[in-house]
Amino acid sequence: MNINWDELRNVAKESMQKAYAPYSKFPVGAAALTEGGRVVAGCNVENASYGLGLCAECSLISNLIMAGGGRLVAFTCVDGHGNVLMPCGRCRQLLFEHSAPGMVLETVSGLKTIDEVLPDAFGPRDLEERK
Numbered sequence: 001m002n003i004n005w006d007e008l009r010n011v012a013k014e015s016m017q018k019a020y021a022p023y024s025k026f027p028v029g030a031a032a033l034t035e036g037g038r039v040v041a042g043c044n045v046e047n048a049s050y051g052l053g054l055c056a057e058c059s060l061i062s063n064l065i066m067a068g069g070g071r072l073v074a075f076t077c078v079d080g081h082g083n084v085l086m087p088c089g090r091c092r093q094l095l096f097e098h099s100a101p102g103m104v105l106e107t108v109s110g111l112k113t114i115d116e117v118l119p120d121a122f123g124p125r126d127l128e129e130r131k
């Protein structure tokens with residue numbers, strides 16, 4: 001599938017503008033493309049109880065599920081300057097759960113697959129195979 005990364009990054013930038021990040025003052029926006037060609041997005045949503053803050057990827061996954069689900073084929077994430085940001089470890093796990101095989105992420109070191117950014121990931125299949 002041919003991915004328009006500029007377009008996807010622009011959606012992430014627009015989403016970043018919606019971030020609720022009064023505590024860290026570090027807004028984040030994320031955008032992804034599904035196998036079906038849908039674009040889903042999210043922003044970080046912080047909380048006065050600091051540890052409860054939600055990452056942009058968490059918001060994106062919630063939006064994905066609310067819009068009917070689907071598997072992600074491409075993902076990008078930006079900081080408050082619109083520069084590509086690496087998804088944190090927890091968020092890589094969130095993305096892995098909903099990834100299509102070979103999902104590609106735009107990262108600080110170029111395009112990488114989900115398996116490259118989360119090697120030997122624990123996932124739904126492990127639950128089945130290791131019962």
Ligand code: THU
Nearest residue numbers: 024026028044055056087088091
């Ligand atoms: N943040 C994200 O939204 N996604 C990431 O992958 C990295 C961190 C947010 C969490 C917090 O609201 C702010 O960035 C500073 O850590």
